Amino acid sequence: EVQLVQSGAEVKKPGESLKISCKGSGYSFTSYWIGWVRQMPGKGLEWMGIIYPGDSDTRYSPSFQGQVTISADKSISTAYLQWSSLKASDTAMYYCARLRGSGSYYNPVGFQHWGQGTLVTVSS
Amino acid sequence: QSALTQPASVSGSPGQSITISCTGTSSDVGGYNYVSWYQQHPGKAPKLMIYDVSNRPSGVSNRFSGSKSGNTASLTISGLQAEDEADYYCSSYTSSSTLEVFGGGTKLTVL
Numbered sequence: 089e090v091q092l093v094q095s096g097a098e099v100k101k102p103g104e105s106l107k108i109s110c111k112g113s114g115y116s117f118t119s120y121w122i123g124w125v126r127q128m129p130g131k132g133l134e135w136m137g138i139i140y141p142g143d144s145d146t147r148y149s150p151s152f153q154g155q156v157t158i159s160a161d162k163s164i165s166t167a168y169l170q171w172s173s174l175k176a177s178d179t180a181m182y183y184c185a186r187l188r189g190s191g192s193y194y195n196p197v198g199f200q201h202w203g204q205g206t207l208v209t210v211s212s
Numbered sequence: 213q214s215a216l217t218q219p220a221s222v223s224g225s226p227g228q229s230i231t232i233s234c235t236g237t238s239s240d241v242g243g244y245n246y247v248s249w250y251q252q253h254p255g256k257a258p259k260l261m262i263y264d265v266s267n268r269p270s271g272v273s274n275r276f277s278g279s280k281s282g283n284t285a286s287l288t289i290s291g292l293q294a295e296d297e298a299d300y301y302c303s304s305y306t307s308s309s310t311l312e313v314f315g316g317g318t319k320l321t322v323l
Contacts, residue, residue: 123312125258132317133250133258133301135310149310183257188269196305196312198248198263205257 090114092122092184092203099209100174107170108206110184117165118142121187123199124158124169128180136182139167140192147194174210181205215240216302216315223321229290232318234302235283240313242283246305249278249287252317253298261300262287289320297322 095109110122123138137148141160148158160167167184183206185199217235224230234241234249241247247265250258260269262278265285275290285304289296302315 125314132299133252133303133314135303135312135314138311147311151310185258188260188263194311196246196248198260198269198303199250199258200260200263200269202257202259 090186090201092186092201094182094184094203094206097207097209099211102174102176102210102212104174104210105170105172106174106208107168108182108208110167110169110203112165112167112186115186116190118162119190121194122160122167123185123187124156124167125183125185125199126152126180127183127205136169138187138194140194141165141167142192145192145194174208176210176212178208179210181207215306215310215313216304218300218302218315218318220316221319221321223323224289224292225323226292226294228292229288230292230320232287232289232300232302232320234285234287234304234315236285236304236306236313237283239308240283240304240306241280241285243307244305245280247278247280247285248303249276249285250301250303251296251298252301258301292322294322296320 124136184203186201188200249262266278
């Protein structure tokens with residue numbers, strides 16, 4: 089069974105750094121793109137970026153380029169989303185999700201498997 | 213403002229059919245057959261319902277169907293059930309540097 093298990097909720101202060109994780113299991117972690125999706129309170133889904141763990145090829149939405157860093161450690165089947173300096177506006181639920189199809193060529197065939205979400209709260 | 217436009221809300225009675233639209237441009241919806249639809253219940257992660265415009269993943273009810281005409285994609289739910297009440301999001305590949313964009317979401321109410 090494919091599973092994506094995300095790290096727990098975080099409460100941080102503005103200016104602090106943070107790295108949240110997404111551990112994949114039940115499939116070949118290096119063969120599928122994993123993306124990150126933001127959902128601000130009461131709002132819709134936003135595509136942040138995506139990584140291919142096999143070779144760490146990473147793409148970002150321009151809205152998030154330079155604001156976050158997406159990475160992966162294939163030795164422990166885990167993808168990461170990190171911030172160097174959080175803002176109150178980063179308060180949101182963050183989901184990782186795996187593309188339906190495999191392969192290093194980016195083929196946007198939908199996110200079929202999702203993590204449970206990590207709630208990040210940034211408040212002074 | 214979302215790149216893809218969806219109605220904020222739709223409603224229908226049990227047993228009826230409803231359609232949710234998702235309007236983009238020739239750079240996204242109209243240019244590629246890479247439209248997906250997601251269902252999200254409150255407090256839950258989204259669930260993929262349709263991919264590649266009209267394909268259903270294994271396990272998704274055949275009451276859900278997708279189509280596209282020009283720059284507008286549509287999700288149709290037939291035989292509405294109470295459990296279908298949720299938020300629905302479309303997404304599409306885009307030739308812009310964004311790569312993929314979501315619609316603003318549609319809240320479906322089953323009356």
